[in-house]
Structures are given as structure tokens and as C-alpha cells.
Amino acid sequence: QSVLTQPPSVSGAPGQRVTISCTGSSSNIGAGYDVHWYQQLPRTAPKLIIYGNSNRPSGVPDRFSGSKSGTSASLAITGLQAEDEADYYCQSYDSSLSGSVFGGGTKLTVL
Amino acid sequence: EVQLVQSGAEVKKPGESLKISCKGSGYSFTNYWIGWVRQMPGKGLEWMGIIHPYDSDTRYSPSFQGQVTISVDKSISTAYLQWSSLKASDIAVYYCARHAGMYGSIDYWGQGTLVTVSS
Numbered sequence: 001q002s003v004l005t006q007p008p009s010v011s012g013a014p015g016q017r018v019t020i021s022c023t024g025s026s027s028n029i030g031a032g033y034d035v036h037w038y039q040q041l042p043r044t045a046p047k048l049i050i051y052g053n054s055n056r057p058s059g060v061p062d063r064f065s066g067s068k069s070g071t072s073a074s075l076a077i078t079g080l081q082a083e084d085e086a087d088y089y090c091q092s093y094d095s096s097l098s099g100s101v102f103g104g105g106t107k108l109t110v111l
Numbered sequence: 112e113v114q115l116v117q118s119g120a121e122v123k124k125p126g127e128s129l130k131i132s133c134k135g136s137g138y139s140f141t142n143y144w145i146g147w148v149r150q151m152p153g154k155g156l157e158w159m160g161i162i163h164p165y166d167s168d169t170r171y172s173p174s175f176q177g178q179v180t181i182s183v184d185k186s187i188s189t190a191y192l193q194w195s196s197l198k199a200s201d202i203a204v205y206y207c208a209r210h211a212g213m214y215g216s217i218d219y220w221g222q223g224t225l226v227t228v229s230s
Contacts, residue, residue, distance in 0.1 A: 002155070036216035038156075045206055045223055046148075046156065051216035089156050093214040099172045100146075100214075105155035 003028060004090050004103035011109040012080045020075045020106045022090030028101060030071035033093040037066055037075045040087045040105075049088075050075060077108070085110045113137040115145075115207050115221035122227045123197050130193035131224045133207030140188035141165040144210040146217075147181060147192045151203045161210055162190060170213075197228045 005023040012018040022035060029035055037050035048057055050066035053073065063084075065076045073092075077084055090103040118132045135145065146161030160171035164185045171181070182191045190207055207221040 033214055034216070038217070040156075045220040046217070047220070048216055048218055051211070051218070057218070087155075091156075091158070091216070097173055099160065099170055100158040100210075102148075102156040102158055 002104040003094055003097070003101040004092060006088075006090060006103035006106045008104070009107045009109065011111055013111045014080050014082065016080050017076060017078045018080060018108065019077075020088050020090075020108070022073045022075070022092075022103050024071050024073075024092060024094075026071065027096040028071075028092045028094040029068065029073055031095055033095075035066065035068050035073035036091045037064075038089045038091065039084075040089065042086075046089065080110050082110050084108060113209070113219045115209060115219055117205075117207055117221040117224045120225040120227070122229065124230055125198060125228055126196050127228075128193070128195050129197055129226065130191050131205060131226070133190045133192075133221050135188045135190070135209065138209075141185050144213055144215075145183070145190045146208050146210055147179075147190075148206045148208050148217075148220075149175075149203045150206065150223075159192070159205075161213070164188075164190070197226075199228050201226060202228050 034052045038046040040046040053068040054066045094101045141164045144161045147159040149157045159175045162169045162181045164183045180193045204223040208217040209219040211218045
């Protein structure tokens with residue numbers, strides 16, 4: 001059981017918008033620690049797509065956006081494309097564990 | 112260009128020891144925390160721990176404390192993950208990961224090292 005909870009899977013048709021939630025607690029997201037998001041394509045290393053709750057690294061399309069409120073965060077992907085099909089993970093710091101934690105991951109299927 | 116280059120795949124027997132490496136280049140190695148992330152077959156990412164190359168300050172996830180050792184040789188910009196006695200449950204891909212601060216994101220990843228443990 002991951003400290004950060006994500007839905008196991010989400011899906012959407014090309015061009016649609018999907019959101020992936022990441023629910024934490026008062027020792028991580030709720031404590032004010034930033035949330036970061038990663039995309040992992042099959043058989044490749046994860047890639048940072050959102051840092052500091054809502055910031056995109058250079059080169060990441062603006063179709064990807066992040067937000068945070070209370071003890072939860074969300075990743076939104078608009079204008080879905082086939083190449084977005086991947087696993088997505090949230091990450092934050094947890095003060096009770098004195099280290100970073102990942103969500104369990106969400107598999108995005110583009111229908 | 113920032114790069115983290117990991118050592119190659121390993122096949123070991125249960126009970127054997129192992130040390131895998133991660134060499135950083137293209138940045139000031141002693142300025143960033145570097146850590147390790149496990150991914151078991153078909154499973155998600157698990158944060159194992161981090162080390163700061165400047166002073167070797169090391170933090171472990173409670174799940175991995177006592178199970179592995181993270182170390183660094185800053186003279187050759189290389190971080191290590193080692194086991195003293197491997198188990199079948201250690202089968203996984205291990206990624207090294209540069210952290211943008213102790214609470215920060217992982218901005219660069221190594222290519223991953225597959226560790227297989229089989230008798």
C-alpha cells in the first residue's frame with residue numbers, strides 16, 4: 001500500500017482530457033511538501049514532467065499541467081495523443097518517513 | 112549535458128554480495144543529492160534512499176534501512192548501491208536518480224540496472 005494513492009488506471013480517447021489524482025496525508029502533501037509527476041514509457045526510465053506542483057521542465061508540452069490542494073494533487077493531460085500512453089507516478093516528501101515517497105502509479109490508456 | 116550512467120545487468124545467486132554503480136557527468140557532482148529507486152517486475156517505483164556526495168550524508172527509506180548500503184566516491188563522481196546477501200526478492204531494475212534538493216524532484220535518471228537473483 002503506497003503512502004500516496006493513485007487510481008490504477010485511467011483512459012481517454014485521442015483529443016480528450018484526463019486527470020490523475022494523487023492523495024496523500026498531513027505528513028506529506030498536506031504538510032506543504034511539493035508534488036512532482038513522472039511519465040514512464042514501457043521499458044524506459046521515468047521522466048520528470050511536472051515539478052513543484054505545477055511547473056513544467058523545458059521540453060514538456062503545455063498539454064501537461066499539475067495542481068495541488070490540501071492533501072491531494074492532480075495531473076491533467078489535455079489533447080490526448082497516442083504517445084501519452086504510459087505509466088504516471090506522483091512523488092512527494094513524507095516527514096514521518098523522513099524521505100521521498102511515490103504513488104502506486106497510474107496506467108494511462110489512449111483508446 | 113547531465114548524464115547518469117549505470118553499470119550493466121547482473122545475474123547473481125542467493126546469498127551473494129553485489130555493488131552496482133552510477134557515474135554522474137555534466138554537472139557538479141557534489142552539489143546534488145543522488146539516490147536509488149527500485150522497480151520490481153511489473154510494479155511501481157519505490158524510493159530507497161539518497162546520499163549527498165559532498166559529505167556522504169545518507170538517508171534511507173525505512174523499508175530499505177539495513178537491507179542495502181548507499182555510498183559514494185566523489186573523487187570519481189560515482190554513487191553505489193550494495194547488498195551483502197542477495198535474495199530472490201531483490202530481483203528488480205534499480206535506477207539512480209539525481210534529486211533537485213532533499214525534498215525536490217528527480218530531474219535526471221540513470222538508464223537502470225537489472226539485477227537478477229537465481230540459483
